[in-house]
Amino acid sequence: MRHYIDLTDQALLQIMLNSIEAYVLIHHKQKTSGIEMHGHFFGNTEKTSTTTRHKIEFFSADTSAKMKPDFCIPHEDCISLKSEITRCFSNYHLLGALHTHPYLEHEIKSPDQHLKFMRTIGCEFSNDDRSAFFDKLSQSGADYLIEGVFAINHRPRKSFEGDGKLDENLFEFSMGNLKCFIKIQVFSLDSGALIDVPTILKCKYLEKFSHIRFSYDFGRIKIKENNEYILEYKP
Ligand SMILES: [Zn+2]
Numbered sequence: 001m002r003h004y005i006d007l008t009d010q011a012l013l014q015i016m017l018n019s020i021e022a023y024v025l026i027h028h029k030q031k032t033s034g035i036e037m038h039g040h041f042f043g044n045t046e047k048t049s050t051t052t053r054h055k056i057e058f059f060s061a062d063t064s065a066k067m068k069p070d071f072c073i074p075h076e077d078c079i080s081l082k083s084e085i086t087r088c089f090s091n092y093h094l095l096g097a098l099h100t101h102p103y104l105e106h107e108i109k110s111p112d113q114h115l116k117f118m119r120t121i122g123c124e125f126s127n128d129d130r131s132a133f134f135d136k137l138s139q140s141g142a143d144y145l146i147e148g149v150f151a152i153n154h155r156p157r158k159s160f161e162g163d164g165k166l167d168e169n170l171f172e173f174s175m176g177n178l179k180c181f182i183k184i185q186v187f188s189l190d191s192g193a194l195i196d197v198p199t200i201l202k203c204k205y206l207e208k209f210s211h212i213r214f215s216y217d218f219g220r221i222k223i224k225e226n227n228e229y230i231l232e233y234k235p
Contacts, residue, residue: 001051001052001197002051002197003052003053003054004053005054005201006202007184008043010057010058011056011058012205018039023221024221024231024232030068030069034069034103034107036068036071036101037062038074038097040079041098041146042059042082042093042095043056043095044091054096056095057092069102072100074097096148098184101122101151104153104228118179122153123170124149125185133187143188145186145187146184147185148182149181150181150182151183152178154177154231155177155178157177158174158176159174159177168198168199168201169183169184169199169200170183174215175211178221219235221233
């Protein structure tokens with residue numbers, strides 16, 4: 001069954017705020033920028049005879065997650081706690097999760113291949129991601145799992161070239177000199193294996209290219225002088 005996922009403007013903004021804060025700013029006891037972030041989607045689901053439609057109304061970053069440059073592990077009690085709070089204050093339910101793939105310049109080996117790397121590897125779920133999704137589905141017994149990845153890297157200069165829909169569930173977009181990718185995929189288990197279920201991602205804000213109009217004056221995210229591991233924002 002095909003899944004349609006609608007990412008609202010508000011949820012997109014929340015993903016941007018939390019992902020970029022984790023990407024740029026130095027967090028407690030960390031020595032480098034570019035730590036991973038994990039959080040959850042909340043919203044509603046409607047089923048028709050042939051499709052399942054999800055509307056992501058908001059995104060909540062997991063402040064209890066263990067956030068490092070190469071991995072991010074959510075707290076095991078986070079889902080049950082957040083689901084209950086959401087039930088008390090809204091008619092939304094937990095839809096899924098998203099984590100980030102943050103890349104600093106020195107992590108991508110050939111600088112002229114940055115974009116190719118981000119489009120083909122950076123924005124894809126890793127083998128570790130897929131085995132974690134397999135475990136989640138096996139343990140929960142749910143019919144499907146919604147997972148997102150937000151990949152980001154900083155580039156030498158601003159360029160909106162290439163912005164648009166790369167695939168039916170993947171957007172590429174820019175903010176200043178940052179190149180961002182958002183992919184949301186539904187997974188399921190079939191004969192004991194993890195499979196990708198056809199997923200269509202919709203996001204009006206990105207489809208209308210509103211980010212280009214409003215991010216023109218966004219400053220620059222750059223490597224801090226004399227430290228290739230720390231980023232800073234220059235207005
Ligand atoms: Zn990942």
